[in-house]
Amino acid sequence: MTPTRKRRLKIALFILIGAGSATSLMLYALSDNLLYFQSPSDVVGTVIPEGKRFRLGGLVQPGSVHRDPDSLTVSFVVTDGQQDITVNFNGILPDLFREGQGVIANGSLQASGQFAAREVLAKHDENYMPPEVRDSLK
Amino acid sequence: MTSNTSLWKHTKTWFHRWGSPAWFYRTSGLIIPWLWAGFFLLAVPGLFWGLFIAPADYLQGDSYRIIFIHVPSAWQSMLIFAVMAGFALIGMVWRIRVAETLAMCCAPIGAAFTVVTLISGSLWGKPTWGTFWQWDGRMTSELVLLFLYLGVIGLQQAIEEPRRAARAAGLLALVGVVNLPIIHYSVEWWTTLHQGTTVSLLGESSIAPSMLWPLLLMVGAAKFFFAANLLSRTRNTLLVQDREKNWVRETVWGVKQ
Known part of the structure; x- marks a missing residue:
């Protein structure tokens, strides 16, 4: 390789290393x-002001889903295995909303400690x- | 030892030949039909297998079939950026015009794959997640990739002299490479709406084999599609750049000097 x-x-590698370290810092x-969402463990025990918007993510605790028969209001417990937070929601849930599946709720904590x-x-x-494979795993 | 050095020399001359626009034009013209054949050979069975034969997913049903378009184009959108930066680096260090042209011809194809990735992902997100778009790490970094491609294209268009244009835009391509690990690791470093990695090159993939095979066929098809397009674009660009030169007159018009 010629000196030029x-x-x-070297200049090219220097640019690459420079851009890389700047971005990583x-x-x-x-x-x-x-972070796109916080888990219940991130939320419980920290002081998040009431009414501050954030996203809460975790699994829907099986057996915790309660639907109001007269309206779209639904409540369920979001868990990460360590901490639980009850979520209240008034609206249409996505098709893949299932007990035991992952869910992300966008809203804020209420004075009661529940998530709206x-x-x-x-x-x-x-x-x-x-589905057959899924059933055999159960 | 001697056979090794002669093999090295052969490889070296073979590489140097690609640096000649006339040689590139002729040789790529011979390869391109085979690349298209490879594309159809993989894409037709891959798409049919993926859309009609592969089983439905236990959770998502049939909507997961967007994976056969989304994942191959997402991988391709990232791979093309790396290829573009590689050619730009070769062009920058060795000042080989064919390498510079190859790098510049990567950008529109990569941008197209990125658009396909974003649109197919958005169409997949609505029936599964319940939203077309969210600003999570994976989606945002993939959108940044599109802007980087557009930046490379725009910078190249803004400078009149093609070789200076390619060098300036190549620099942006080189810097933009830092976005590739961000896209890949976004789902591990941060919490995202997008799920983690399904298909892993080393180790086990968390997708049933009956779904993985058609996916791999489509991934291969995307490679052939890109290679065929890249060579065609580069041929045309070289032809336009060299329209006054003898090799173009000889190969295209058949005029002997």
Whole structure:
């Protein structure tokens, strides 16, 4: 390799390393703000002001879903296995909303310690399989 | 030892030949039909298998079938950026015009794959998650990838002289590479709405084999589609750049000097 080419290669690598470290420092500094949702363990025990909007994510606790027969109001418990938070929601749930499945609720904590959701999204995991396989795993 | 050095020399001359626009034009013209054949050979059975034969998912039913478009194009959108940066680096260090042209011709194809990824993901998100778009780490970084592609295209268009344009835009391509690990690891570093990695190159994939095979066929098809398009675009660009040169007159018009 000629000296000129070596120099150009060094400059290129220098640019790459510079851009890489600048980006990683920025991401490291912002890491808490880049979280899309908080788990119940993140929320319980910390002081989140009442009415502050954030997203709560976790699994819908099986057997905890209560639907009001006369309206769209529904309540369920979101859990991460350690802490639970009760979520109240008035609206249409996504099709993939199931007990035991992942869910993300966008809303705020109430004075009662319960979570008032304005929007509920379903989160599915990275596993894909036919129903027969699923049944045999149970 | 001697056979090794001669093999190295052969490889080196073979690579150097690709640096000649005339050679590139002729040789890629021979390869392109085979690349298209490879694409159809993988895409037709892959799509049919994925859409009609593969079983439905236990949770998502038939809507998961968007995976056969979404995942191949998402991977391709990232791979093309890496390829573009690689060619840009070669062009930057060795000043090979064919490499610069190849890098610039990657950008529109990569941008197209990124758009397909974003749209198919959005259409998949509505029936499953319940939303077309959310600003989570995976989606936002993939959108940034689209803007990086558009930035490369725009920068190249803004500078009149093609070689200077390619070098400036190549620099942006090189810097933009930092976004690739962000896209890949976004689902591990942060909490996201997007689920984690399903198909892993090393280790076990969390998708049933009857769904994985058609997916892999489509992934292969995307590679062939990209290669065929890249070579065609680069051929045309070289032809336009060299329209006054002898090799174009000879190969295209058949004029002997």
